[in-house]
Amino acid sequence: MASNSMNFFTTLLLLTTCLSYVASFEFQVGDTKGWVVPPANDTRIYNDWASENRFRAEDSVRFRYKKDSVMEVTEEEYKRCNSTQPSFFSNTGNTVFHFGRSGTFYFISGANGHCERGQRMIVKVMAQDEASSTSPNSEKSSAARIRTSSLGSLKFVFTPLAVWGFASILL
Numbered sequence: 376m377a378s379n380s381m382n383f384f385t386t387l388l389l390l391t392t393c394l395s396y397v398a399s400f401e402f403q404v405g406d407t408k409g410w411v412v413p414p415a416n417d418t419r420i421y422n423d424w425a426s427e428n429r430f431r432a433e434d435s436v437r438f439r440y441k442k443d444s445v446m447e448v449t450e451e452e453y454k455r456c457n458s459t460q461p462s463f464f465s466n467t468g469n470t471v472f473h474f475g476r477s478g479t480f481y482f483i484s485g486a487n488g489h490c491e492r493g494q495r496m497i498v499k500v501m502a503q504d505e506a507s508s509t510s511p512n513s514e515k516s517s518a519a520r521i522r523t524s525s526l527g528s529l530k531f532v533f534t535p536l537a538v539w540g541f542a543s544i545l546l
């Protein structure tokens with residue numbers, strides 16, 4: 376009896392831990408195209424991409440690029456493509472940026488002339504209450520999240536399955 380309720384609470388703890396993990400999401404910027412200078416006739420690709428997704432504070436974005444860089448800057452710096460004092464800079468070719476808060480984030484390429492040619496992006500990260508108050512659309516938008524970032528979502532599909540399997544062994 377005692378060990379049964381122990382198992383139950385262990386399972387509950389495990390589920391809670393894993394569910395909070397499942398709730399975070401990694402988006403690949405630009406999907407398969409990655410982080411590149413957009414074609415001249417389609418310079419809005421990154422803002423279009425960002426507005427098709429719903430981002431929350433616990434989510435992150437992954438930038439994949441070659442001979443380029445990514446910076447987080449202020450709104451003013453974004454507008455002017457000013458890369459002199461970024462608050463975040465990376466040029467590793469594979470950068471994960473974790474939001475950590477709601478609000479608006481501005482990203483630009485630090486490579487010469489790339490930002491001017493449209494390699495920049497505004498990301499709006501929703502507050503927690505904003506995310507839940509828009510629940511009538513949540514089914515549609517979660518489908519969109521999965522479709523637009525299938526690479527990132529794959530592991531989150533399998534985690535609940537694994538937890539479920541583990542839980543049924545315990546119980």
Ligand SMILES: *[C@@H]1O[C@H](CO)[C@@H](O)[C@H](O)[C@H]1NC(C)=O
Binds near residue numbers: 416
């Ligand atoms: C941009 O130009 C390319 C090549 O000329 C073309 O295939 C593509 O459809 C154009 N895209 C837009 C959005 O006009």
Ligand SMILES: *[C@@H]1O[C@H](CO)[C@@H](O)[C@H](O)[C@H]1NC(C)=O
Binds near residue numbers: 455
């Ligand atoms: C670029 O940004 C920095 C810091 O915000 C500022 O000091 C500088 O004057 C800006 N340069 C231009 C050309 O706007």
